[in-house]
Amino acid sequence: MPTTPPPALPARRPRFLARRSLVGLLFLALLWVFWQTHVGAEPAVLIPAPAVDAPKDQPKPGAPELQTVVLAGGCFWGVQAVFQHVKGVSQAISGYAGGTRDTASYEVVSSGRTAHAESVQVTFDPRQISYGRILQIYFSVAHDPTQLNRQGPDSGPQYRSAIFYRDDSQKSIAQAYIAQLDKAGVFKRPIVTQLSALTEFYPAEAYHQDYATLHPSSPYIAYNDLPKVENLQHVFAEIYRETPILVSAATQSH
Numbered sequence: 122m123p124t125t126p127p128p129a130l131p132a133r134r135p136r137f138l139a140r141r142s143l144v145g146l147l148f149l150a151l152l153w154v155f156w157q158t159h160v161g162a163e164p165a166v167l168i169p170a171p172a173v174d175a176p177k178d179q180p181k182p183g184a185p186e187l188q189t190v191v192l193a194g195g196c197f198w199g200v201q202a203v204f205q206h207v208k209g210v211s212q213a214i215s216g217y218a219g220g221t222r223d224t225a226s227y228e229v230v231s232s233g234r235t236a237h238a239e240s241v242q243v244t245f246d247p248r249q250i251s252y253g254r255i256l257q258i259y260f261s262v263a264h265d266p267t268q269l270n271r272q273g274p275d276s277g278p279q280y281r282s283a284i285f286y287r288d289d290s291q292k293s294i295a296q297a298y299i300a301q302l303d304k305a306g307v308f309k310r311p312i313v314t315q316l317s318a319l320t321e322f323y324p325a326e327a328y329h330q331d332y333a334t335l336h337p338s339s340p341y342i343a344y345n346d347l348p349k350v351e352n353l354q355h356v357f358a359e360i361y362r363e364t365p366i367l368v369s370a371a372t373q374s375h
Contacts, residue, residue, distance in 0.1 A: 165262045165352035168307045173297040174253030175290060187211060188247050190255060191218045191285035191322050193238035194264030195272025199346035200241045202333035203263045203353050205365035209250030214242045214368055215332070216324040218285045225323035233277035240285065242322050250360060252291060256284070256298055260312075262352040267310040273345055282312075285319035292316060330368040 194200050197215035204213040217225045220237035224230065230237045245255060260266050264282060265273075272280045286292040299312050324330075333346045354361045 165356050166260070166265075166307060167356065168257060168261050168302060169305065170257055171253035171294065171298040172301055173294055174251050175247065175294060177247060177249070177251040177254070186246065186248075187244050188252065188287075189242055189244045190252065190287065190291060191216075191240050191242045191319050192255075192259050192263070193218065193240040193281060193283040193285070194259065194266070195239070195268075195280045195282075196275050196345070197239040197241050197325065197329065198332040198342065199349050200259075200263050201331075202346050202365070203258065203349050204241060204243045204255075205331075205334070205367065206350055206353055206362050207245075207250065207255075207258060207357075208360045208362045210243055210245045210255075210366060212242075212244040212366060212368070212371060214322075214324050215329045216240055216242060216322050218242075218319060218322050219283065219317060222321070222323060227326055227329065230279050231277075233279050235279070237279060237323075238281050238283050239279055239325075240283070240322065242324075253294055253298065254360070256295060258353065258357060259284075260298075260302065260314075262349050262356055264349075266312045266314045267308050269313045274341075281315060283315040283317055285317050285322070287319050292318075331365075334365055334367060 192200060192204075201213045201215045204210050217230055217237040218240040220230070220235045224235040224237060229235055230239065243255060245252075266282045268282065270276065270278050270281050272282070284291075284295050286295060295314075295316055299314060299316075302308065303312055333342050333350070336342050337347065
């Protein structure tokens with residue numbers, strides 16, 4: 122004789138589908154967290170020092186005691202953290218470069234529709250560390266210069282690799298160094314770092330300054346940025362500074 126479906130089946134099936142949907146959403150959430158926290162951590166690349174560089178102990182006559190360069194290499198949190206631990210660097214400020222004043226805010230820049238890149242203005246004493254040495258750290262541990270319009274888990278033109286040079290000397294040294302590294306084949310892919318004349322640098326909002334130091338337990342910082350500082354300590358031990366030079370400390374001293 123024919124049988125009829127058990128009455129409990131229709132009630133169980135929606136609950137089963139709901140559980141499957143919940144598991145799927147949980148899996149996607151875990152996958153997203155893994156991507157955000159793991160994919161951006163880049164190993165250091167051992168690279169030679171620049172063959173062309175400004176003399177460290179003999180700055181040009183009339184040149185200021187301190188010099189600056191603006192570097193972009195993904196999220197500015199990690200780039201800032203690296204240079205805050207470098208001897209000879211007196212300040213590293215997170216900010217925006219490449220665009221105009223009216224679009225120099227985090228919410229607008231994050232849209233990817235401005236000409237800005239998240240950048241760090243590095244102020245250094247050329248008698249203690251040369252401009253070329255700054256670039257060596259930048260290419261070796263601060264970011265991956267072969268990633269186009271992205272860096273680790275962050276994508277968009279605001280995360281591009283770029284050097285905003287202040288004069289022809291900075292430009293020519295950077296050009297020569299990029300050509301040297303590409304010729305040596307130290308990276309698996311060509312360097313895509315842009316060279317652009319600096320028009321203006323706009324400091325980022327206060328809550329972005331010293332972010333890696335203030336939030337070391339943040340998963341993003343722990344997996345993407347703290348390894349860069351550790352790489353600096355291992356690869357450039359002779360110029361590594363244990364206590365970082367913080368923007369907040371400079372602000373309080375004034």
